[in-house]
Amino acid sequence: MKSSITLVFSACFLLMFSSCKDENKPIQNTDLQEHKTSGEKLKKAQPLSQDFKDYWYQGEAEITSYALEQARYGEIRKGTAVLVYVTEPFLKSEQVKADQASSNSIPVLKLNATKNFNTGIYPYSIMQSVFYPAANNQHALKVTCSVQEWCGQVYIQLNNRSDFEVRSHSYFEGEADEEFDFNKNILENELWTQLRIDPKSLPTGNVEIIPAFEFLRLRHIPFKAYNASAELTQDRYTLSYPELNRSISISFNPKSPFDIISWEETFISGQGEKAKELTTKATRMKSIKSDYWNKNSNADASLRESLGLKQKQ
Numbered sequence: 001m002k003s004s005i006t007l008v009f010s011a012c013f014l015l016m017f018s019s020c021k022d023e024n025k026p027i028q029n030t031d032l033q034e035h036k037t038s039g040e041k042l043k044k045a046q047p048l049s050q051d052f053k054d055y056w057y058q059g060e061a062e063i064t065s066y067a068l069e070q071a072r073y074g075e076i077r078k079g080t081a082v083l084v085y086v087t088e089p090f091l092k093s094e095q096v097k098a099d100q101a102s103s104n105s106i107p108v109l110k111l112n113a114t115k116n117f118n119t120g121i122y123p124y125s126i127m128q129s130v131f132y133p134a135a136n137n138q139h140a141l142k143v144t145c146s147v148q149e150w151c152g153q154v155y156i157q158l159n160n161r162s163d164f165e166v167r168s169h170s171y172f173e174g175e176a177d178e179e180f181d182f183n184k185n186i187l188e189n190e191l192w193t194q195l196r197i198d199p200k201s202l203p204t205g206n207v208e209i210i211p212a213f214e215f216l217r218l219r220h221i222p223f224k225a226y227n228a229s230a231e232l233t234q235d236r237y238t239l240s241y242p243e244l245n246r247s248i249s250i251s252f253n254p255k256s257p258f259d260i261i262s263w264e265e266t267f268i269s270g271q272g273e274k275a276k277e278l279t280t281k282a283t284r285m286k287s288i289k290s291d292y293w294n295k296n297s298n299a300d301a302s303l304r305e306s307l308g309l310k311q312k313q
Helices: 050-056 188-197 213-219 298-306
Strands: 009-016 026-032 061-072 075-091 105-119 122-133 142-149 152-160 164-169 177-182 205-210 226-232 236-241 246-252 260-269 276-290
Touching: 050 075, 061 105, 061 260, 075 122, 075 188, 075 276, 105 188, 122 188, 122 213, 142 188, 142 213, 152 213, 188 236, 188 246, 188 260, 213 260, 276 298
Parallel strands: none
Antiparallel strands: 009 026, 061 075, 061 276, 075 105, 105 122, 122 142, 142 152, 152 164, 164 177, 205 226, 226 236, 236 246, 246 260, 260 276
């Protein structure tokens, strides 16, 4: 069901931003005010700080590389992870990035999070995308996750409309093609963007959270909210899921722009005799600001090397 959005603008400022689709096209960014969607009353929009505007609205993305130690099949695999944060206008009805900002679009902070590692002879490639309103007044507007490896691929997408609408596709029996609606709840995926806007707004205490889509797919567990305990200190955010025997801890800079320094995720990896508690770790290597969508020539490969990422064959 398509939701209609009425957007009220309070303060406008011009932003030059290039998109992957339309290069060098200027768009206008705006601060959101409180608005409504189909039967849902949203929280009051959180005003964007000047620090946020100065950092995020300069026509560049923040790209950060991490040295990855990934638990998979009862062993630790070395690889790389990359977090790409960028602001852009989003059309809530169509659930896609807008070519340019308008009265129908919502400013979002988007995160594209990738992981690449090998398991023996074959590689894994994981990508999760989150479109989170910069107003910090509602759940993520859209979340996707894809996992590719030589056995096959899986894909899951959540659209935030009157309910959470979920579509999932997999090469595994019992997971092949699924579509279902889901009551809205906290999404672990959205917390990675909410943190970058205002860590103090993160949920704490005993809460129900839908775990990261990557974890749900790799572990083949039901898509639902699980009981969790959330704790926030000055520079660390921790989630613990007793039912899943899983915890994840994110270390971040306590000062704006609240950049992510590292994270750890502990859970039972492997099956049978190989099953054991292992900890995935990601440690920051390098961070740059770049309009990467315009850096697609062979001469720009040095930027990838500056992030400590190997040239893909």
